[in-house]
Amino acid sequence: MWTLPLLLLAVTILLSIPMSKYFAWIMDGRYRAPRVLAWFEERLNTGQQNWKQYVIAMMAFTAVLFTYGYVVLCLQPIAPLNPLGRSILAPSLIFNTVISFLTNTNLQHYSGDQHLSNFSQIFFILPNMFLSASIGFCALSAIIRAFRGEATVGNFFVDMWRVVAYIYVPAALIIGAIFIHEGMPMTYQSEQTVTTLEPASMGVDDHGAAKPQNIIVGPVAAVIPIKMLGTNGGGFYGMNSAVPLENPTAVSNFVTTFAMMIFPFSLVLMFGRMLGRIRHSVVIYCVMLAMMVGLIWWTINWDTLRPNPAFTGTSVERSYQIADATAPGGHRAVVLPAVASLPVDQSLGNLEGKELRFGTSAGAVFAAVTTDVTCGAVNGEMDSLNPTASLSPFIGMWLNCVFGGKGVGMINLLLFLIIGVFLAGQMVGRSPEYLGRKVGAREMKLAVIALLVHPFLILGPSGLFAATGWGTGAESNPGAHGFSQIVYQFSSASANNGSAFDGLGVTYGFNNNPNPAPEAVPLDIATGLVMLFSRYLPIIAPIAMAFFLGRKKVAPASLGTMRDDTITFGVLLLGTIIIIGALLFLPVAALGPLAEHFGPIPFGG
Amino acid sequence: MLRSLKVSLLLMAFAVVITCGIYPAILWAFGQTFYPFQSNGSIVNGPDGKPVGSLLVAQPFTKDEYFWPRPSAANYDGTASASSALAASNYGLRDRVARTIAPVATYAGGPKKGQLVASDVDIWFDADRYGGKPGIVAQWADAHNSLAQAWVTGDAAHGAYVDAWSKTHPDLVAAYVKANPGTPQPKASDLAVTFFEHFSKDHPGMFPSAVTQKDASGKAATAIQPVKSGSDIETTFFLSWREDHPNVQLQNVPGDYVTASGSGLDPDITLENAEFQLDRVAGKWAQDLKRSPAQLRQEIQAMLQKQAFSPGDGLFGEPIVNVLQINLALRNRYGAPS
Numbered sequence: 001m002w003t004l005p006l007l008l009l010a011v012t013i014l015l016s017i018p019m020s021k022y023f024a025w026i027m028d029g030r031y032r033a034p035r036v037l038a039w040f041e042e043r044l045n046t047g048q049q050n051w052k053q054y055v056i057a058m059m060a061f062t063a064v065l066f067t068y069g070y071v072v073l074c075l076q077p078i079a080p081l082n083p084l085g086r087s088i089l090a091p092s093l094i095f096n097t098v099i100s101f102l103t104n105t106n107l108q109h110y111s112g113d114q115h116l117s118n119f120s121q122i123f124f125i126l127p128n129m130f131l132s133a134s135i136g137f138c139a140l141s142a143i144i145r146a147f148r149g150e151a152t153v154g155n156f157f158v159d160m161w162r163v164v165a166y167i168y169v170p171a172a173l174i175i176g177a178i179f180i181h182e183g184m185p186m187t188y189q190s191e192q193t194v195t196t197l198e199p200a201s202m203g204v205d206d207h208g209a210a211k212p213q214n215i216i217v218g219p220v221a222a223v224i225p226i227k228m229l230g231t232n233g234g235g236f237y238g239m240n241s242a243v244p245l246e247n248p249t250a251v252s253n254f255v256t257t258f259a260m261m262i263f264p265f266s267l268v269l270m271f272g273r274m275l276g277r278i279r280h281s282v283v284i285y286c287v288m289l290a291m292m293v294g295l296i297w298w299t300i301n302w303d304t305l306r307p308n309p310a311f312t313g314t315s316v317e318r319s320y321q322i323a324d325a326t327a328p329g330g331h332r333a334v335v336l337p338a339v340a341s342l343p344v345d346q347s348l349g350n351l352e353g354k355e356l357r358f359g360t361s362a363g364a365v366f367a368a369v370t371t372d373v374t375c376g377a378v379n380g381e382m383d384s385l386n387p388t389a390s391l392s393p394f395i396g397m398w399l400n401c402v403f404g405g406k407g408v409g410m411i412n413l414l415l416f417l418i419i420g421v422f423l424a425g426q427m428v429g430r431s432p433e434y435l436g437r438k439v440g441a442r443e444m445k446l447a448v449i450a451l452l453v454h455p456f457l458i459l460g461p462s463g464l465f466a467a468t469g470w471g472t473g474a475e476s477n478p479g480a481h482g483f484s485q486i487v488y489q490f491s492s493a494s495a496n497n498g499s500a501f502d503g504l505g506v507t508y509g510f511n512n513n514p515n516p517a518p519e520a521v522p523l524d525i526a527t528g529l530v531m532l533f534s535r536y537l538p539i540i541a542p543i544a545m546a547f548f549l550g551r552k553k554v555a556p557a558s559l560g561t562m563r564d565d566t567i568t569f570g571v572l573l574l575g576t577i578i579i580i581g582a583l584l585f586l587p588v589a590a591l592g593p594l595a596e597h598f599g600p601i602p603f604g605g
Numbered sequence: 606m607l608r609s610l611k612v613s614l615l616l617m618a619f620a621v622v623i624t625c626g627i628y629p630a631i632l633w634a635f636g637q638t639f640y641p642f643q644s645n646g647s648i649v650n651g652p653d654g655k656p657v658g659s660l661l662v663a664q665p666f667t668k669d670e671y672f673w674p675r676p677s678a679a680n681y682d683g684t685a686s687a688s689s690a691l692a693a694s695n696y697g698l699r700d701r702v703a704r705t706i707a708p709v710a711t712y713a714g715g716p717k718k719g720q721l722v723a724s725d726v727d728i729w730f731d732a733d734r735y736g737g738k739p740g741i742v743a744q745w746a747d748a749h750n751s752l753a754q755a756w757v758t759g760d761a762a763h764g765a766y767v768d769a770w771s772k773t774h775p776d777l778v779a780a781y782v783k784a785n786p787g788t789p790q791p792k793a794s795d796l797a798v799t800f801f802e803h804f805s806k807d808h809p810g811m812f813p814s815a816v817t818q819k820d821a822s823g824k825a826a827t828a829i830q831p832v833k834s835g836s837d838i839e840t841t842f843f844l845s846w847r848e849d850h851p852n853v854q855l856q857n858v859p860g861d862y863v864t865a866s867g868s869g870l871d872p873d874i875t876l877e878n879a880e881f882q883l884d885r886v887a888g889k890w891a892q893d894l895k896r897s898p899a900q901l902r903q904e905i906q907a908m909l910q911k912q913a914f915s916p917g918d919g920l921f922g923e924p925i926v927n928v929l930q931i932n933l934a935l936r937n938r939y940g941a942p943s
Contacts, residue, residue: 060609060610214683245647245870310693344863352691381688596693603694603695605750
C-alpha cells in the first residue's frame with residue numbers, strides 16, 4: 001500500500017540530485033558536443049539575446065510550431081501510415097488539439113486510438129511533445145540567467161537544441177527501451193486482428209459470422225516516454241496510461257510515474273545550482289515535497305483506504321436544518337433517506353475506474369502526482385474517484401506549483417515567493433528583497449498579473465459554462481459532480497495539465513461525425529483559448545520580472561535581511577501558497593467535490 | 606524578427622528529423638529485434654495455431670466453463686478504450702453494479718444461508734408491493750426515468766413494443782403531449798415512464814420481456830410479452846428488492862467482479878475473484894467431461910495458484926490472474942467447452 005509511493009519518492013529524490021547537476025552543466029554550456037551535434041548547434045546559434053529578443057524568438061518559434069501542427073493534422077486523410085482510413089478531424093477539434101499540444105497541456109478532446117493515424121501520432125504528437133516541453137525548460141533557464149544579473153539571457157534556439165538533443169532524446173530512448181521490455185508495442189502497423197478464444201464472444205456480424213477483436217497497436221513505446229518525461233500527458237490510446245498496451249505492468253507503471261516526476265524535481269535543484277544558492281533551492285524543494293506528500297496521502301486515504309460510497313449505503317436517514325426565510329421559523333428540514341448497501345467486498349478500496357495490475361494504491365498515487373506535476377496522464381478514471389479524493393487533483397492543478405510542469409512549475413512558485421517576501425516585508429516594515437535585490441512596484445505588478453491569470457481563466461469560464469447550456473449540456477453526472485466536471489475541464493486547461501473528468505461530452509471527432517457531442521464546439525474553442533493565454537502570459541511576465549529584478553544592485557546582507565535558506569522561510573512560503581490558494585479556490589471546492597461528498601449518494605435517479 | 610522566423614524553421618526541421626525519424630526508428634529497431642512479441646502487441650495463438658488474443662487486452666467470455674473478465678465500459682473493443690466515467694453519486698453506477706450482482710447474490714446468514722437470492726426476487730416481484738405501496742414497475746419508472754428510457758432505447762424490439770402500445774393508447778399519448786407541450790410528437794423513449802405506469806396497472810406483478818416460442822409451423826419466434834418471473838426481472842429489480850430488504854445479510858462479491866476498469870480492457874482479475882468463480886467453472890467442466898467436480902476444482906485451483914502473480918512481485922498489491930492466459934490453459938487441457 002504505502003510501499004509504492006514511498007519507493008517512488010525515494011528513487012525520484014535520489015536521482016534528481018545527479019540529474020540536476022547534469023541539467024545545470026548542459027544549460028550553462030559547459031559541455032563539448034560530439035562533432036555531428038555541434039554542427040547543428042552552430043547553425044542555430046544566433047548569438048546572445050536580451051530578454052525581449054529571447055521572448056520574440058520564443059514566440060516566433062511558437063508560431064512556426066502552431067502552423068506546422070495545423071498543417072500536419074489536416075494532412076491526416078491523405079498522408080501515409082493510415083491503413084484504417086482515418087479522415088479529417090472537425091475544425092474546432094483541430095484548433096483545440098493543436099493548441100493543446102503546443103502549450104504542453106495535452107487536453108484531448110479526441111481519442112488517440114479512434115481518431116488518429118500513426119502518421120499523426122508520429123509527425124504531430126511526437127515533435128509537439130518534445131518541443132513544447134522544452135519551451136518551459138528554456139524559459140526557466142532564461143529567468144535564472146536574468147536573476148544572476150546578466151544583461152543577456154542566453155540564446156533561445158541553442159537552449160531548445162540543448163534540451164531536446166542532449167536531455168530529452170537520450171532520456172526517452174532509455175525509458176522507451178524499458179517500456180518495450182515490459183510489453184509496450186513498437187511497430188508502424190496500426191492494428192492486430194484476432195479471433196476470440198470463445199467463438200463469437202464479440203458478437204456476430206450481419207452475415208452471422210463471428211466478429212473478430214481488433215486491437216490498435218502502433219509506435220506506442222516512442223510516444224509514451226516523452227509523454228511522461230515532458231509532463232505532456234497525451235495518451236496514445238483514449239484512456240491513456242490505464243490502457244494495458246500503454247502501461248502493461250506494475251513495473252511500467254512505476255517507471256511511468258517516476259518519469260513524470262524526475263524532471264520537475266530536478267529543475268528545482270537546477271535553479272539552485274545555476275544561481276549558486278543550493279540551500280535556497282533545497283528549501284523550495286522541501287516545501288513542494290511537503291505539499292506533494294500531503295496530496296498523495298490525502299488521495300490514498302480517501303480512495304484506496306475507503307470504499308466507493310456508491311455501494312456502502314447509510315443505514316439511518318439524515319436530517320439537516322437549512323436556513324430558509326420563506327419557511328415557517330426560518331428553517332426548513334432536508335431529509336436524506338437511508339440507502340441500502342450492496343454486497344460488494346471493497347477491501348481494496350474504490351475499484352471503479354481502476355486497473356488491477358499496477359498495485360493497490362497505484363491509481364490514487366498517480367491521480368495525485370499527475371496533477372501536481374501538470375502531466376495530465378491518467379492510469380484510472382478521475383470521474384470515478386471518491387468525491388473527497390478528487391479534491392487532490394483539483395488542488396494540484398489550482399496551486400500549479402507542487403513541483404509543477406517542467407520549468408513553469410518552478411516559475412509559478414517564484415510568483416508565490418515574490419508575494420510571500422512582499423507580505424513578510426510588510427509585516428516587519430522593511431522593503432521586500434529577493435536574492436538581495438529590492439522588489440519594487442513593477443516586479444510586484446508583473447508577479448500579480450501572472451498569478452491572477454490562472455484563477456481568472458478557471459473561474460470565469462467555469463461560471464459561464466455552468467450557467468449556460470454550453471456546460472450543462474455536456475455534463476454526464478448529476479448534481480454537484482456535473483459542476484465539478486466543468487470546473488475540472490477549465491482547471492485542467494488553465495493549469496496546462498490535460499487530465500479530465502472524462503464523462504464530460506467534449507468529443508466532436510471526425511468532421512463527418514453525424515452525432516458529435518452537442519456542446520463540443522464551444523468547449524473546444526473556450527478551452528483552446530484558455531490553454532493559450534494561461535501558457536504564455538505566466539511565462540513572459542516572469543521573464544520580464546526576473547530581468548527588472550536582476551538588473552538592480554545587490555544590497556549586502558545585514559542582520560535585518562530575511563534569509564531565504566531557512567525553515568522559517570519555508571514555512572512562510574508554504575503559508576503564502578496555502579492561504580492564497582484557499583482564498584481563490586475554496587468556494588468552488590465547496591460547490592463541487594465537498595458538496596458531492598456531504599450531499600446524498602446516490603444523487604437523484 | 607525575420608531572422609528569428611528563419612532560424613525557427615531550421616529548428617523545426619532539425620526537430621522533425623530527430624524526433625519523428627531517428628528517435629522512433631531506433632526504438633523500432635530495438636523492439637523488433639530483441640522483443641518482437643511485445644513490440645507487436647503480445648499476441649498469443651490458440652489451440653489451432655491462429656492468433657486468439659493479446660495477453661494485454663481483455664476479451665469477453667460468457668460461457669460458464671471460462672473465467673469472466675471485469676465488466677467493460679468499452680464492450681471489450683480494442684479500438685476504443687473507455688471507462689464508465691460514472692461518479693459515486695451517479696445512480697447509474699449503483700444500478701449497473703446491482704445488475705451484475707443479481708444473478709450471483711446469495712444469503713450470508715439466516716435459514717437460507719448460501720442460497721441464491723434470485724428466486725426470492727421473483728416471489729417479491731409477484732406480490733407487486735414496493736415500500737409498502739402497490740405497483741413496483743410504476744414506482745421504479747417514476748423514480749428512475751433514465752432507467753426506464755434506457756430500457757426503451759436499449760433494444761429495437763423494446764422500442765417497437767412501446768410504439769405499438771402508444772398506437773393503441775392515443776388518449777395517453779395526447780395526455781402526455783398536453784403535459785409536455787415542448788414535445789408535440791413524442792418518441793418511444795419520451796413515453797417510457799407513461800408506458801410503464803400503465804403497464805404496471807394493466808399487468809400487476811409483471812414486466813415486459815423477450816419470450817421465445819414456437820409458432821404453429823414449428824419456427825421459433827421471439828416477442829416481447831408480459832412475464833411474471835425470469836432473469837430480466839431478477840436483474841432489473843434486484844436493487845429495488847434490496848432497498849425493500851436493506852437489513853438482509855448478503856454474501857459479498859469481490860470488488861473487481863462488479864467494477865469496470867479505467868480502460869475497459871483490464872486483462873486481469875484478482876485471485877479472490879477467480880476463486881469466487883471457481884465453483885461455477887469447475888462445476889461446468891465436470892458436467893462437460895463427466896468427471897467429479899471436487900477433483901476438477903482441485904486441478905483448476907492448482908492452475909490458478911500457479912498462474913497468479915502480484916504487482917511488483919508482491920511489493921505493490923494483491924495476487925491477480927490473467928484471464929486469457931488461464932482460459933487458454935483450460936481450453937488446452939480440457940478441450941472445447943460443449
